[in-house]
Amino acid sequence: MGVLADDWFLRVRLKLRHLQLFLALDEQRNLHRAAAQLGMSQPAASKLLGDLEMQLGARLFDRHAKGLTPNWYGEVMVRHARTMLSELRHTGEELNALREGNAGMVAVGTVMAPAVTLLTSAIERVHRDRPGLKISVDVDVSKALVPRLLEGELDFAITRIPAGFSTERFVFEEIGEEDICFVCREGHPLTGRSPLTLVAMAAYPWSLQPPGSLMRQRVDSLFLYQGVAPPAQIVDTPDILVSLALIDKSDTITATTREVAGLLCAPQRFRILPFHEKLSVQPYGLVSLRDQRLSPGAGALMSTLRDIIAHRKESMMPL
Numbered sequence: 001m002g003v004l005a006d007d008w009f010l011r012v013r014l015k016l017r018h019l020q021l022f023l024a025l026d027e028q029r030n031l032h033r034a035a036a037q038l039g040m041s042q043p044a045a046s047k048l049l050g051d052l053e054m055q056l057g058a059r060l061f062d063r064h065a066k067g068l069t070p071n072w073y074g075e076v077m078v079r080h081a082r083t084m085l086s087e088l089r090h091t092g093e094e095l096n097a098l099r100e101g102n103a104g105m106v107a108v109g110t111v112m113a114p115a116v117t118l119l120t121s122a123i124e125r126v127h128r129d130r131p132g133l134k135i136s137v138d139v140d141v142s143k144a145l146v147p148r149l150l151e152g153e154l155d156f157a158i159t160r161i162p163a164g165f166s167t168e169r170f171v172f173e174e175i176g177e178e179d180i181c182f183v184c185r186e187g188h189p190l191t192g193r194s195p196l197t198l199v200a201m202a203a204y205p206w207s208l209q210p211p212g213s214l215m216r217q218r219v220d221s222l223f224l225y226q227g228v229a230p231p232a233q234i235v236d237t238p239d240i241l242v243s244l245a246l247i248d249k250s251d252t253i254t255a256t257t258r259e260v261a262g263l264l265c266a267p268q269r270f271r272i273l274p275f276h277e278k279l280s281v282q283p284y285g286l287v288s289l290r291d292q293r294l295s296p297g298a299g300a301l302m303s304t305l306r307d308i309i310a311h312r313k314e315s316m317m318p319l
Helices: 016-028 031-037 042-056 072-099 112-116 118-129 142-150 198-202 214-225 240-249 258-264 296-315
Strands: 061-064 067-070 105-110 134-139 156-159 170-185 206-208 234-236 253-257 270-272 279-289
Touching: 016 031, 016 042, 016 067, 016 072, 031 042, 067 072, 072 105, 105 112, 105 142, 105 296, 112 118, 112 134, 112 253, 112 258, 118 134, 118 296, 142 156, 142 279, 156 296, 170 214, 170 240, 170 258, 170 296, 198 214, 206 214, 206 240, 214 253, 214 279, 234 240, 240 253, 240 258, 240 270, 253 258, 258 270, 279 296
Parallel strands: 105 134, 105 156, 206 234, 206 253
Antiparallel strands: 061 067, 156 279, 170 253, 170 270, 170 279
16 A cells, blocks of 8 residues: 555545444454445446545455454544544534534543533533533543543543553643542441551452453552452442442442542441552543644533643542
């Protein structure tokens, strides 16, 4: 494949049908099934792909007995096709929102703690001036949010940039760290024990975020560095409500952020264990794509978040 000109997509007559075919082929790994998914005949799909590969001067998919798979060139085309089609869907949603008298749409992703007060405060402020703005909020771990940001499903995210992603593609505006605490039910045998040790806590069942999450890594490292065997019984779940339900009915212990504990853990039902060591996970921040221009609604929400963050830092209020 030679060097492509800036307008290569015009010269090779790239069509939306090509983009749809790339995604169908990536999903099905079979030309016949991909064509059927798009309502095309297999010869038509084969010609569409073959003509484009001839114009580009390179194979995008490797053919083999069981079907085909994208090669390096194909992986690039599939990735950008997914982003472009996602952007077009968002365009339609925003146009529909404007047609219905609303002020556009914003899709935001966030890790758990910022969604509790930071993002909800910003949404409440933005809706004063833009009551018709449709805002969707997805709460997940960083490793799930960042790929969705890259694929165009999210306008921006309040998250971290996990290992393995090139930081050059992002703008990262640090917000702060998350303090971790340990929570149990009111009346748990450990609530009256002083001093509280990790060995004593390890004797009880735990409910924790799945292995690989930042909070789980921090808790696992705590046991490792103090030379204490981890709990023998651990339920893995990313959902704090599942953990609280387990705590409420048993002697299970969980780890969460102090902000989440303050909001969800009613004092008459739950207790924060007085563990002596301060724990936190690495800073999170506002993450957006460096080459992306935000819509007016997304820009307004981002600007409001920046104002709230700056005010809280100035007043030394916890985020």
